[in-house]
Structures are given as structure tokens and as C-alpha cells.
Amino acid sequence: MAKKATPKNRLADDIRESLREADDYFSGKPTKAIVHRVSPNETDVRRARLMLGLSQNELKKP
Numbered sequence: 731m732a733k734k735a736t737p738k739n740r741l742a743d744d745i746r747e748s749l750r751e752a753d754d755y756f757s758g759k760p761t762k763a764i765v766h767r768v769s770p771n772e773t774d775v776r777r778a779r780l781m782l783g784l785s786q787n788e789l790k791k792p
Contacts, residue, residue, distance in 0.1 A: 755761045779789050 751761050751763055755763045755765075775789075779786065782789075
């Protein structure tokens with residue numbers, strides 16, 4: 731007997747398909763994946779840390 735096509739089942743199927751596609755992509759297999767690469771020009775860590783209100787020790791904690 732086939733599963734009912736509920737929104738929850740469709741979501742699970744979409745996630746499984748996405749994971750398979752990601753695995754194929756990272757294995758070097760051809761996929762239909764669209765890859766976006768973003769390279770920030772420069773990161774001002776001090777500025778970001780101050781905006782978050784964190785000390786240097788707080789920022790470096792795992």
C-alpha cells in the first residue's frame with residue numbers, strides 16, 4: 731500500500747532528495763544543484779564584536 735501524500739511526507743521526501751543531491755555534488759557527480767559562492771571583501775571582527783556587545787574572550791568561546 732502506498733503512502734498518503736501528506737504535506738509532512740512531501741517535506742520529508744524533499745529533504746531526502748536534497749540530501750542525496752548534496753551528497754552527489756560533494757562526491758563530484760553531476761547534479762542540477764545551483765551553487766552560490768560568496769567571498770566577503772574584508773571582515774572587521776572588532777566592529778562585529780562590538781556590535782554584538784561581546785568581549786574578545788566571549789567571542790572566542792566555542
